[in-house]
Amino acid sequence: MRLAKSISLERTRLFTKRSFFSFLLLSFATITFAQNSPYSLYGLGDQLPTTNILTRGMGSLSAAYRDGQVINFNNPASYSAFLVATERTSREIASGRVVFDVGINIDNRTLRQPNNANKFSSSNGQFSYIQIGAPLRKNWGLSFGLRQLTRVGYNITRNERIKDPGTGLPIDSVITQFQGDGGAFLPSIGTGVSFGKFSAGVNLGYLFGKKEIGTRRAFINDTINYQNSVHETNYSFGDLFFNAGLQYSDTFNNRTALTVGISGNWKQDIKGRQDIRRASFIRGASGEEFTVDSVFQQNDVDGTVTFPAMFNYGITINNLATDTRRGWTIGTEFLQKQWDEYRFFGARDSVQNSWEVRFGTQLTPNNKAFINNRYGQLVSYRAGFFIGRDYITAGGDKLPLFGASFGLGLPVWNFKDPGRFRRSQYSNLNLSFEYIRRGNDDNRLKENMFRISAGFNFSDWWFSKRKYD
16 A cells, blocks of 8 residues: 555645646646736746836836835835925925835736637736835935845646656546735835936845746546645745946936936845645545645755846936926836846746846826817826747747836825815825737737826925924
């Protein structure tokens, strides 16, 4: 009996990532997806949006984006632009505009195989980020918050007939279930300072998360008593994490500003641990799992996650009115990620170096020639797109990327005085609508995703010192 268990467990050894993808393709018509894309098996999981919701509507520009009432956490050099009023009224001096920004995402993903009518969809909603930014003094700002970087979530079940490797004859029917769960988060604090036309900034954070992957196989047989098997590996990781940025900004004709920026992080090692379990099990009447025999178990095995270097280079041109809220912005940038450097507990993965080219624009008209409506003239209209190559190479595929976005910045009305907006407060509801395509008809799998993001950006003059007549 012990030998039969060992044979069963050997037959049900956890698939490698390459065989996992081949298995996924061969059984595409019979699998069921839940929670998320099976692509989240690779790397630290599916990468979530890396920019704030305002700039997502502009193709996710960030390297050279600079606005005193927006927290651009991708380039901490922009923190130096947070607004300070040295003498705003006769009663207030040394005021700082504190900015609060929170965002959420809802996405719908559809996976399909070219020339196959079957498709599999899943919808997900999740927290994106929460950030607070404030000026410490003129040309010096501080920001802190929390954001989610990646998400692991898949559940795939398949019925199949396994064959004897020697004779090629069918042996038994089995049910195999692949599951994954986890994700990565980054709480951070950063500062940025300006020296004339140059700005520099750095973020210090603690990158942490988990990745839990498992395979369960059950034999369907009425004559031989095979044991069900489970292969689980649970990873956890966490360590300090740094990223930095530089910006150069110059103004022409008192209205047009040119900003050039670079941001990113270098390769960093994140400490981690793993728990490994290989066992046989049975299920109770209500579906609960009971371990029959632990074949192998090892806990608290130290390891390292090597996070790859990423760099972003960009340029923006702004033409703004004197109150800095009306006008237009246009920009472009190039993003590269060195995924060839990535290691997960010493192992390589099915990933490659990736890149993106992004374009984006924003218009806040305040002009009757565009919109003959007072509120509509204060709305910011955004659009953008990007092209590139994805970091996943599962099954040897090179997945092309394409994305397009549209966004709105909707000022929040002051209900106490509906005839005007408060000058002291500036609050926006930012919306972005994105379409992202991963892969095409030349790949064995392609994914289409629609994402809606909503963020609330609130700012007000805080920490005011008052003087009296």
